[in-house]
Amino acid sequence: MSRRSLIGEALASGPAEPVPLLEEAVASEPRTTFTSKRLDAFGEASRMVKRPTIRLKPSECSIWPGNARDYALLTEDRLRTLIDSIQAENGNRIPVVVRRTPKADLAYELVIGTRRHWAISWLNTNHYPDIELVAIIEDIDDEAAFRLADIENREREDIxxxxxxxxxxxxxxxxxxxxxxxxxxxxxxxxxxxxxxxxxxxIPQTIVSAFASPMDLQVRHGDKLLPLLRNPGMRSKMEETAKVIAAEQSFRQSGDEEPISGSEVVARLTKPTSTRPGRAQKATIEVKGAAIGQVDRDRSRGLTITLNPTELSADDILEALRPLIENAKILKKAGR
CATH class of the missing domain: 1.10.10 (Arc Repressor Mutant, subunit A)
Structure with a gap:
């Protein structure tokens, strides 16, 4: 049984002593592996669940701010599969976890299940007002709530x-x-x-901004960036490079082009040598996959464009040059 299924079974089932069964399943395995440590964490969290189940409207509970997920970033596109599943089943199969908040404006606070909460909120406002949020009431403090939420969040790829x-x-x-x-x-x-x-x-925000999305900045990237960022001289150069990359990311986004990947961003930020002031940076001009010339960018002289003889129309050539010129404007505003 997958770990996701174990969590779902524990939260959805009655008070049937699931923890001893879980411990028996891994009793023969030393508590040193990644899996066994995760099972230990789940067993500890599952012991906290008292499991009275209730149904409520998403509007009846606030969102606990201690969860790692940024609720404001959830969208219909990101949750489309979950929305369809909840709609088909007329509710969330795996309950969310809430706790009572008697002194707050709302009676409950959502501890885990922000995606399910958002999805049902969306359905309630889009032709399915009768679908309710199935929840388990948990009487836990913030530290325990953090551990319980962390167990679920480790299974998620969209954090x-x-x-x-x-x-x-x-x-x-x-x-x-x-x-x-x-x-x-x-x-x-x-x-x-x-x-x-x-x-x-x-990692400073100037560096983070070079990535097309925070999702692209991964732990393995931090392993490469952080040692260099601790060197003041290198940090300054990396931040300057990051500004250029961020401008390029913005330009690509405005033109519906593929963003610069996280790995490429790291490669450019950690490049051992940087272009000296006044030295030209060269790039090939392509139209429909064919090279038609070269553009040289020099701080002192601006852009120098060299075109090769081609059978392409003037309109095609001008269309290829337009983004180069617009990008040069962006880089100039960025101080490059």
Whole structure:
């Protein structure tokens, strides 16, 4: 049984002592592997669940801010599959987890299940007002809520490594007195892995902005960027390069072009030698896959365009040159 199924079964089932069964399933395995540590974390979290099930409207509960997921970034496109599934089943098969908030404006606070909450909210406002949110009431404090939410979030691919890092950093300070090793033990995560996630939060926003999306900035990229960023001289050069890349990303987005990949961004940021002031940067001009010339960009002289003889029409050539000129304007505004 997959770990996702184990979580779903534990949250959806009655008080049938699932934890001893889980422990028996891994009793023969030393508690040193990644899988067994994750199962330990799940077993600890599942013991907290009391499982009274209720049905409520998404508008009846607030969203706990301690979850790693940025609720504001959820969209219909991102959740289309989940929306269709909930619509077909007339509700969420796996309950969300809420806790009571008697002193707040709303009676409940959502601890885990933000995607399900958003999807049902969307359905309620788009012709399906009768679909309700199936929830389990959990009586837990913030630290326990964080651990329970973290177990679910580790299974999700649509939470960026940077979001996890920010969430982990906040949790270390809020619940573990700033001691990473203490948190690592509690959430059954290796100390080195936790440190790598939190390390992403040290990457300045100027560098982050070079990536087309925060989703593109991964832990493995931080391993390459952070050592260089700790060198003041190198950091300055990388931030200048990042501004150029960010401008190019914006230009590509405006023209519906493919963004620069995360790996390519890292390669350009960590390139050992940078172009000296005044030195020309060369690029090939292509039209329909064929090279028709070259553009040289020089700080002191601007753009120098060299065209080869071609049978292409003037309109095709001008169409190829237009984005180069527009991009040059963007780079000039960026100080390059």
């Amino acid at each position: 960026s490594d940077l979001e996890r890092g920010l969430n982990y950093k906040a949790a270390v300070d809020a619940y573990y007195d700033g001691v990473q090793s203490r948190m690592a033990d509690r959430v059954k995560l290796s100390k080195s892995t936790l440190a790598r996630y939190i390390g992403l939060t040290d």
